[in-house]
Amino acid sequence: MVKFEAQSKLPTIYGEFIIRAYSENDKEHLALIMGELKNGIIVRIHSQCITGEVFNSLRCDCGFQLNYALKRISEEKNGILIYLSQEGRGIGLINKIKAYYLQDLGYDTVSANHQLGFESDLRNYKVAFEILKDLGISEIKLMTNNPNKIKELEFYGIKIIQRIPIFTKANEYNRSYILTKIKKLGHLIDENQI
DSSP: OOEEEEEEEEEETTEEEEEEEEEETTEEEEEEEESOOOTTEEEEEEEOOHHHHTSOOSSSSHHHHHHHHHHHHHHHTOEEEEEEOOGGGGTOHHHHHHHHHHHHTTOOHHHHHHHTTOOSOOOOOHHHHHHHHHTTOOEEEEEOSOHHHHHHHHHHTOEEEEEEOOOOOOOTTTHHHHHHHHHHHOOOOOGGGO
16 A cells, blocks of 8 residues: 655754655655654654645644654654645645635534535544554554544554653634544543643
8 A cells, every 4th residue: 555665864953854755646655763663662643734834824733733743753862753645634735725714604623524525534544554564663652632543553453552642732723623623523632731
């Protein structure tokens, strides 16, 4: 399903990573690796969010989460960030913008997806499993607030030895988005800490 394509060094503001590129049909995914590859390593599986990561949108917490994960890996001097091409919980960039418009009209992020004919979350973590398998990793400390991510990785055979909550930052534009993730998608975020 996933094919390793290329590898290089990637110096960043968080330190130097090894970047590995993978292909899956018409999609491209990345793994950023710092330190030694070993079981029990910290892992963040992150889905692409152009609006939040490139344009610093305040509508979501994706950019905050990505930077938090890279910083945490840098502090540990060891970890993997798997970056999946799954924009807008898997509905794609154009449909995500359509969902934004519906949110402007009062729909929450989940009901906007439903209004467009999509499920709440179309993401799939089999690709992440295959990348971890390629890297020789079967046990991880997973940085996530998403219980579905844990369940799916365990289904594929990855042992989650620890869940590390990932920082999420609320503001006036994304507070209802984060609350919807808690109430409708079961994300493990303490409402009192946002």
